[in-house]
Amino acid sequence: xxxxxxxxxxxxxxxxxxxxxxxxxxxxxxxxxxxxxxxxxxxxxxxxxxxxxxxxxxxxxxxxxxxxxxxxxxxxxxxxxxxxxxxxxxxxxxxxxxxxxxxxxxxxxxxxxxxxxxxxxxxxxxxxxxxxxxxxxxxxxxxxxxxxxxxxxxxxxxxxxxxxxxxxxxxxxxxxxxxxxxxxxxxxxxxxxxxxxxxxxxxxxxxxxxxxxxxxxxxxxxxxxxxxxxxxxxxxxxxxxxxxxxxxxxxxxxxxxxxxxxxxxxxxxxxxxxxxxxxxxxxxxxxxxxxxxxxxxxxxxxxxxxxxxxxxxxxxxxxxxxxxxxxxxxxxxxxxxxxxxxxxxxxxxxxxxxxxxxxxxxxxxxxxxxxxxxxxxxxxxxxxxxxxxxxxxxxxxxxxxxxxxxxxxxxxxxxxxxxxxxxxxxxxxxxxxxxxxxxxxxxxxxxxxxxxxxx
Amino acid sequence: xxxxxxxxxxxxxxxxxxxxxxxxxxxxxxxxxxxxxxxxxxxxxxxxxxxxxxxxxxxxxxxxxxxxxxxxxxxxxxxxxxxxxxxxxxxxxxxxxxxxxxxxxxxxxxxxxxxxxxxxxxxxxxxxxxxxxxxxxxxxxxxxxxxxxxxxxxxxxxxxxxxxxxxxxxxxxxxxxxxxxxxxxxxxxxxxxxxxxxxxxxxxxxxxxxxxxxxxxxxxxxxxxxxxxxxxxxxxxxxxxxx
Ligand code: SF4
Numbered sequence: 001x002x003x004x005x006x007x008x009x010x011x012x013x014x015x016x017x018x019x020x021x022x023x024x025x026x027x028x029x030x031x032x033x034x035x036x037x038x039x040x041x042x043x044x045x046x047x048x049x050x051x052x053x054x055x056x057x058x059x060x061x062x063x064x065x066x067x068x069x070x071x072x073x074x075x076x077x078x079x080x081x082x083x084x085x086x087x088x089x090x091x092x093x094x095x096x097x098x099x100x101x102x103x104x105x106x107x108x109x110x111x112x113x114x115x116x117x118x119x120x121x122x123x124x125x126x127x128x129x130x131x132x133x134x135x136x137x138x139x140x141x142x143x144x145x146x147x148x149x150x151x152x153x154x155x156x157x158x159x160x161x162x163x164x165x166x167x168x169x170x171x172x173x174x175x176x177x178x179x180x181x182x183x184x185x186x187x188x189x190x191x192x193x194x195x196x197x198x199x200x201x202x203x204x205x206x207x208x209x210x211x212x213x214x215x216x217x218x219x220x221x222x223x224x225x226x227x228x229x230x231x232x233x234x235x236x237x238x239x240x241x242x243x244x245x246x247x248x249x250x251x252x253x254x255x256x257x258x259x260x261x262x263x264x265x266x267x268x269x270x271x272x273x274x275x276x277x278x279x280x281x282x283x284x285x286x287x288x289x290x291x292x293x294x295x296x297x298x299x300x301x302x303x304x305x306x307x308x309x310x311x312x313x314x315x316x317x318x319x320x321x322x323x324x325x326x327x328x329x330x331x332x333x334x335x336x337x338x339x340x341x342x343x344x345x346x347x348x349x350x351x352x353x354x355x356x357x358x359x360x361x362x363x364x365x366x367x368x369x370x371x372x373x374x375x376x377x378x379x380x381x382x383x384x385x386x387x388x389x390x391x392x393x394x395x396x397x398x399x400x401x402x403x404x405x406x407x408x409x410x411x412x413x414x415x416x417x418x419x420x421x422x423x424x425x426x427x428x429x430x431x432x433x434x435x436x437x438x439x440x441x442x443x444x445x446x447x448x449x450x451x452x453x454x455x
Numbered sequence: 456x457x458x459x460x461x462x463x464x465x466x467x468x469x470x471x472x473x474x475x476x477x478x479x480x481x482x483x484x485x486x487x488x489x490x491x492x493x494x495x496x497x498x499x500x501x502x503x504x505x506x507x508x509x510x511x512x513x514x515x516x517x518x519x520x521x522x523x524x525x526x527x528x529x530x531x532x533x534x535x536x537x538x539x540x541x542x543x544x545x546x547x548x549x550x551x552x553x554x555x556x557x558x559x560x561x562x563x564x565x566x567x568x569x570x571x572x573x574x575x576x577x578x579x580x581x582x583x584x585x586x587x588x589x590x591x592x593x594x595x596x597x598x599x600x601x602x603x604x605x606x607x608x609x610x611x612x613x614x615x616x617x618x619x620x621x622x623x624x625x626x627x628x629x630x631x632x633x634x635x636x637x638x639x640x641x642x643x644x645x646x647x648x649x650x651x652x653x654x655x656x657x658x659x660x661x662x663x664x665x666x667x668x669x670x671x672x673x674x675x676x677x678x679x680x681x682x683x684x685x686x687x688x689x690x691x692x693x694x695x696x697x698x
Contacts (some may be wrong), residue, residue, distance in 0.1 A: 004642045011644035021652065025627070032600065041603040310601065312631045316648045349642060351635030351649075352503065354592035358601035371503065378505030428643035433650070433678030436469050443467040443474035447490050 002345035007317035030258025052300035069208025083113030105219035106130035107199025144319025147305035196222030200233035209269035251361035307356035329356035344382035347373035459524035499537035532590025579619030583662035587669035
């Protein structure tokens with residue numbers, strides 16, 4: 001199913017869509033409030049964008065620098081060309097230690113690589129320790145948002161889920177109570193798991209350290225209580241120097257949730273005594289994207305989710321309608337790089353309103369890239385949309401004024417051919433909207449008369 | 456001053472009164488206006504659907520029609536933006552670049568070129584203004600709420616010159632209406648929901664009219680209003696400024 005079909009299903013319950021929209025709009029408003037408190041906001045965005053530009057222009061150099069420093073710090077560094085390799089590396093570390101139960105804190109990269117499914121098939125139990133992730137994991141669903149994984153669930157849904165899986169009293173949907181229930185449950189996992197996986201928000205080339213940002217402290221809990229810490233990161237997470245964190249940490253959570261900073265910004269530099277620390281550096285299409293000049297900027301993304309919160313389409317279609325680990329505007333420009341055929345629909349799931357590009361803390365030209373992906377996808381013959389629209393006949397008419405004017409008498413041509421009214425059986429326009437009455441004469445007809453009357 | 460009037464294809468065929476209002480308004484302001492009869496469309500419906508490579512004929516026709524004018528004025532932010540960003544002509548790229556530089560959306564032409572400071576217009580109604588995304592985020596006709604920057608709005612400045620008009624504030628100042636060209640049919644469910652929500656914002660604030668600079672957004676919202684059998688109407692900015 002493509003985005004429009006999944007979104008149509010989501011829209012069957014209109015009051016729920018309204019709730020989803022308002023919940024995320026509230027997050028966007030919190031972001032606005034925080035941003036407006038910093039007069040230097042736009043300069044911060046510009047600076048962040050330029051630092052990332054530098055990173056992307058010298059990526060191999062920074063990667064080598066980071067690797068060398070990390071090794072010096074006693075960290076084992078692994079390289080994975082794709083998701084499959086990444087999963088195999090993680091699994092081999094678990095096997096080496098004879099471990100088949102692990103905890104994981106939120107990492108969109110492991111979602112992208114489908115690590116959970118893979119490990120599950122290998123008989124490994126993975127517990128996601130971020131509360132939102134934990135909830136979607138119980139529900140056997142993927143996250144619907146990169147920062148707020150269970151934003152599509154109402155508290156009543158969560159109460160129901162916890163009742164079913166954790167034995168909380170039926171009908172109790174008090175967030176405080178439910179959080180506590182999850183916490184008690186997770187605590188036991190933290191204490192008994194020997195290996196913890198975390199994501200990485202920023203990796204500092206200069207020092208070989210990495211920074212993980214969470215609000216719940218669950219990454220620290222996992223990492224500090226485990227004998228082995230595996231950190232998985234995409235190649236683009238690098239920043240050159242530690243001082244650059246002062247730019248990114250100020251932008252990240254203000255953009256994401258409208259907090260001045262994440263509750264925990266944890267720096268990991270070297271393993272504790274008797275602890276093992278691994279970093280898995282994953283490409284999975286990133287080098288390919290880097291080689292596409294029109295789309296390379298998408299690799300600047302720091303996964304704040306602001307583009308989703310502001311996106312009027314995301315808010316009204318839900319994250320799952322994007323059928324990709326990363327939803328929303330940024331997901332729609334990343335996914336076609338991974339598979340043009342499977343994700344050809346996503347760049348069309350937008351009105352190109354441009355709000356995403358305006359909130360993006362690293363100033364990715366998201367909506368321009370959506371437009372450019374459309375051109376690429378149509379030329380490559382991928383979009384099923386191609387057939388739907390009958391564009392060729394349209395361009396012919398619009399290139400030939402005589403045909404246009406003949407066909408176009410008082411709305412006839414537009415009524416027949418414009419994509420938003422084209423009558424192919426049951427036209428979606430009319431489902432919830434009326435069309436204007438075609439007027440007696442077109443503007444051109446009126447104008448001709450007006451001019452000849454003057455003469 | 457001789458101005459070429461560029462009327463979007465669907466305005467020409469569905470909303471002739473908007474073309475007429477634009478023409479009359481410019482004439483009132485002392486501008487000589489010519490409507491080149493061979494014009495069709497800016498090519499945006501194709502390009503936004505991924506068919507920019509098929510817009511060559513459309514583009515060349517546009518250059519031929521409008522090359523000769525000092526300014527080109529269009530009562531649509533979206534079509535203006537498309538010309539500004541995407542007009543090319545292999546036969547004569549210099550001409551295409553020149554055309555791109557002299558095409559103006561109506562409101563910005565009034566505020567920035569004609570420097571209009573007062574208008575003789577009367578429209579005694581409560582009006583909510585729908586700022587289209589292409590006009591706003593593309594042409595920068597007004598400040599965008601996402602940015603930390605000084606607010607301004609060219610169309611609002613003009614509407615405030617209209618006597619009797621009461622400007623209605625909105626909860627979401629610059630949210631997209633969901634028209635989006637072919638999006639309105641390929642993503643019917645989301646498009647319609649976006650439109651309903653946008654209309655609702657105006658209704659809740661007591662607007663009698665939803666005004667805008669892009670008839671495409673207004674057509675979409677009008678479709679929803681009509682389906683709801685609402686008395687609220689849509690009006691193009693030009694019609695109000697010419698009232
Ligand atoms: S594209 Fe920009 S706004 Fe969207 S998640 Fe990435 S950094 Fe945040």
